[in-house]
Amino acid sequence: MNKFRKILALSASLAASASLHAAPVPADAYSIVADLTTEVGQRLAGTDREAAARDWAVARLKALGFAKVHVETFPIPGWERGEEKAMITAPVPQKLAVTALGHSGATPAGGVSGELVYFPTLDALKSAPDGSLKGKIAFVDHAFKPAQDGAGYGPFGQPRRIGPIIAAQKGAAALLIRSAGTDHTRDPHTGVTNAPKDGAPLPAGAVSGTDADLVARLAAKGQVMRVAVTLTPRFTGTVTSGNVIADLPGKDPSLAPILVGCHLDSWDLGTGAIDDASGCAIVTAAALQASKDGQLARSIRVLWAGSEEIGGFGGQDYAKVHAKEPHALVMESDSGADRVYATEMAFAPADKVLADKLAAALAQMGITQSLGHPEGGEDVGYTAVSQKTAVIDLKQDATRYFDWHHTPSDTLERIDPVQLQQNVDAWALVLKILGNETKAITKLP
Numbered sequence: 001m002n003k004f005r006k007i008l009a010l011s012a013s014l015a016a017s018a019s020l021h022a023a024p025v026p027a028d029a030y031s032i033v034a035d036l037t038t039e040v041g042q043r044l045a046g047t048d049r050e051a052a053a054r055d056w057a058v059a060r061l062k063a064l065g066f067a068k069v070h071v072e073t074f075p076i077p078g079w080e081r082g083e084e085k086a087m088i089t090a091p092v093p094q095k096l097a098v099t100a101l102g103h104s105g106a107t108p109a110g111g112v113s114g115e116l117v118y119f120p121t122l123d124a125l126k127s128a129p130d131g132s133l134k135g136k137i138a139f140v141d142h143a144f145k146p147a148q149d150g151a152g153y154g155p156f157g158q159p160r161r162i163g164p165i166i167a168a169q170k171g172a173a174a175l176l177i178r179s180a181g182t183d184h185t186r187d188p189h190t191g192v193t194n195a196p197k198d199g200a201p202l203p204a205g206a207v208s209g210t211d212a213d214l215v216a217r218l219a220a221k222g223q224v225m226r227v228a229v230t231l232t233p234r235f236t237g238t239v240t241s242g243n244v245i246a247d248l249p250g251k252d253p254s255l256a257p258i259l260v261g262c263h264l265d266s267w268d269l270g271t272g273a274i275d276d277a278s279g280c281a282i283v284t285a286a287a288l289q290a291s292k293d294g295q296l297a298r299s300i301r302v303l304w305a306g307s308e309e310i311g312g313f314g315g316q317d318y319a320k321v322h323a324k325e326p327h328a329l330v331m332e333s334d335s336g337a338d339r340v341y342a343t344e345m346a347f348a349p350a351d352k353v354l355a356d357k358l359a360a361a362l363a364q365m366g367i368t369q370s371l372g373h374p375e376g377g378e379d380v381g382y383t384a385v386s387q388k389t390a391v392i393d394l395k396q397d398a399t400r401y402f403d404w405h406h407t408p409s410d411t412l413e414r415i416d417p418v419q420l421q422q423n424v425d426a427w428a429l430v431l432k433i434l435g436n437e438t439k440a441i442t443k444l445p
Contacts (some may be wrong), residue, residue: 003362004282004296007031010184011359011403011419013263015209021376022433024063025060025063025064025066025442027288028285028421028424028438029281029282029284029285029286029420029421029423029424030281030406030415030417030420030421031277032060032277032280032281032284032285033273033277033278033337033420034412035060035282035410036053036056036060036277037271037273037277037282037411037412038055038271038412040052040053040056041271042266042267042268042269042270042271042272042286043264043265043266043272043380044080044265044266044267044287045076045241045265045269045306045307045308045309045310045313046076046078046079046236046239046240046241046307046310047078047080047239047268049268049356050241050242050264050265050283050306051240051242052306053244053264053265054071054244054264054306055278056338057244057264057304058070058071058243058244060135060244061246061284061302061304062191062290063157064284065248065288066246066247066248066302067246067247067248067249068245068246069244069245069246070244070245070246071243071244071245071386072242072243072245072317072321073240073241073242073317074241074243074298074306074307074313074314074317075175075238075239075240075241075329075391076211076238076239076240076241076306076307076310076313077103077216077235077239077310078235078237078239079102079236079240079310080132080233080234080319081099081100081118081233081235081268082100082106082192082231082232082233082234083230083231084098084099084100084205084230084231084232085098085150085229085230086098086176086205086207086227086228086229086230087227087228088116088184088215088218088225088226088227089113089226089227089228089414090185090224090225090301091218091223091224091225092218094177094211094214094217096176096207096208096214096227097186097188097207097208097210097211098176098186098188098205098206098208098211098214098231099189099190099205099206099269100190100203100204100205100231100233101177101190101191101192101193101194101204101205101206102159102163102190102191102192102193102267102309102310103192103193103194103201103237103310104164104193104202104203104204104205104231104233105164105200105201105202105203105204105233106202106203106231106232106234106358107174107229107230107231108201109230110230111228111229111230111231112135112137112173112174112203112229112230113137113226113227113228113229114135114136114137114173114226114229115135115136115137115224115225115226116136116137116138116139116176116215116225116226116227117133117136117137117138117139117172118139118215118216118219118225119138119139119140119141120141120159120216121140121141122140122159122163122166123414124140125136125138125159125163125167125170126165126166128170129168129170130169130171131162131170131171131172132170133167133170133172133173134171134172135171135173135320136171136172136173137173137174137175137176137227138163138170138172138175138176138230139166139175139176139177139215140159140163140175140176140178140179140180140218141177141215141216142156142159142180143156144156144157144177144178144180144182144402145182145232146182146399146400146402146403147373147398147399148341148397148398148399149154149287149395149398150335150401150402151403152182152222152395153180153402156180157180157191159177159178159180159270160177160180160191160193160431161192161193161194161207162194162202163175163177163193164194164196164201164202164204165194165196165202166195166258167202167204168196168199168201168202170197170302172202172258173203174202174203174205174216174229175202175203175204175205176202176204176205176206176229177205177207178206178207178209178212178329179206179207179209179212179250179407180206180261180402180406181209181342181403181405181406181407181412182402182403182418183209183403183407184209184210184213185208185209185403185409186208186210187208187215187404187407187408187409188200188205188206188207188211188407189206189405189407190206190268190269190406190407191267191309191406191407192219192264192309192310192311192364194441196209200234203229203231204231204244206379208382208437209408218419232314241265241307242306242308242313242314243303243305243306243314243315243317243318244264244303244304244306245276245301245302245303245304245318246301246302246304247260247299247300247301247302248287248288248291248296248299248300248301248302249295249299250295250296250297250298250299250300250435251295251296251297252297252438253299253408255297255298255299255328255438255440256298256326256327256328256440257296257298257299257300257301257328257365257432258299258300258301258327258328258329258330258331258431258435259301259327259329259330259331259380259383259389260283260286260287260300260301260302260303260330260332260333260380260420260427260431261283261302261304261305261315261331261332261333261334261376261379261380262276262279262280262282262283262303262304262305262307262332262333262335262378262379263276263279263280263304263306263308263309263314263336263367263378263379264276264280264304264306264314265305265306265307265308265309265310265314266309266410267406267410269406269407269408269410270404270407270408270409270410270411270444271410271412272410273410273411273412273413273414273415274336274337274401274404274405274410274414274415275309275334275336275405275406276333276334278333278336278337278415278420279332279333279334279335280304280333280425281420282333282337282420282423282424282427283302283331283332283333283427284302285423285424285428286423286424286427286428286431287302287428287431289299289424289425289428289430290427290428290431290432290435291432291435295395295434297433297435297438298328298430298434298435298437300431300435300440301327303318303379303380304392305318305378306436308334308378308379310327312378312379312381312382314378315374315377315379315380315381315382315383315422316382318379318380318382318383319382319383319385319386320426322383323386323387324337326387326389327383327387327389327427328440328441329389329390329391329392329436329441330383330384330389330391330395330407331376331380331391331392331393331394331421331427331430332376332377332379332380332381334377334378334379334407334426335395335396335398335401336391336398336400336401336414336422337396337414337415337416337419337420337423338394338396338397338398338399338400338401338419338442339397339399339419339422339423340365340367340394340395340396340397340422340423340427341366341367341368341395341396342367342369342370342395343358343359343362343367343368343369343370343392343393343394343395344369344370344372344373344374344392344393344395345358345359345369345370345374345390345391345392345393345443346373346374346390346391346392346444347442347444348390348442348443348444348445349389350442351390351441353441354433354434354437354439354441357433358392358430358433358434361429362426362429362430364378365422365423365425365426365429367426369393370395372393374383374392374393375391376390376391376393376394377393386425387443388443388444389442389443389444390441390442390443392430394423394426394430396423400414409410
């Protein structure tokens with residue numbers, strides 16, 4: 001018995017020793033992305049997986065040494081996808097890779113079928129007479145091409161954003177679109193669509209790029225196409241989302257903090273590595289890297305926002321809850337993990353010297369200054385507008401981003417560790433300069 005007790009005591013002692021000498025939690029960006037996507041996975045807004053991600057984030061940020069780490073919850077409309085399938089039934093049977101758009105309505109359990117009417121653009125659908133698609137299924141194409149600045153996502157994402165409302169006005173039973181992506185794979189891209197002011201939302205799905213090419217070729221032959229579509233997502237009522245907020249305190253609490261944002265939620269097809277676990281990893285690792293040589297004068301506040309994908313609810317809630325707290329400047333990372341190639345800055349004229357200092361430092365990294373006007377993004381933009389703060393965008397190369405955006409292929413394998421670290425280095429450079437700026441940063445006009 002005594003021998004058994006000694007063994008237990010020795011085991012406890014070894015365990016305690018191991019705990020005291022445990023390796024610190026890695027602070028590099030790649031480890032943050034890898035661990036979040038591996039240990040939590042997909043993080044659809046308002047689900048138990050997004051809640052698990054908040055718990056994970058709180059634990060990780062505390063372990064990394066951040067202060068005042070906490071969650072601020074808010075209500076959102078819940079939505080979850082169901083069965084998804086589509087098939088051309090005439091003139092030749094062909095299966096289509098399809099996914100429901102976020103907040104899509106549902107078909108009956110048995111699906112809907114009918115003539116497929118091809119529209120090469122959203123404008124072509126708009127020109128169709130009201131009621132002309134009764135009993136039919138509309139298909140909207142587009143020509144989104146890769147670009148370093150990802151500029152095509154705005155106009156060519158419109159079939160997804162407003163296409164279902166327009167198709168419903170024309171009488172369509174459902175809408176299919178070419179995915180808002182630049183790839184030619186069989187991965188369909190999801191993404192939220194807007195809800196109509198009146199009536200139920202139309203069943204709406206996106207098909208993969210290669211399947212959209214197939215539809216276009218069949219349409220060019222002038223033959224009548226028929227399709228069967230089953231999409232059974234459901235609205236789950238009011239559910240809970242939330243923001244995770246953490247501070248890296250500065251020496252002088254009288255100085256307004258810098259707000260750096262990302263979004264914690266993701267779509268549910270992949271694991272949200274580029275959209276936006278990488279952004280959360282970049283802003284967090286950069287804040288730590290900026291302060292590795294000593295405490296900064298100014299605090300850095302990290303915002304891992306919830307529910308960005310379905311409408312920017314996290315950014316809106318943060319701006320409302322923290323409306324009376326001054327912020328010096330806002331920044332956001334939400335364009336993947338490829339290298340920073342340019343910057344856009346919005347400073348008041350009084351802070352031209354600071355802006356020039358930042359631009360000169362970034363130029364040493366080969367990062368040029370663009371004349372575009374930064375908005376900050378969904379997670380910090382509401383705060384920027386309401387408080388008229390200065391804004392800096394570090395523009396990431398988006399040439400590959402929309403190949404995987406909102407698809408099952410948004411996984412860790414899409415992350416290039418070297419390019420990811422270049423993001424961190426650029427961000428850390430900016431945050432170190434800003435963090436040690438003791439002069440008040442002027443509000444924008």
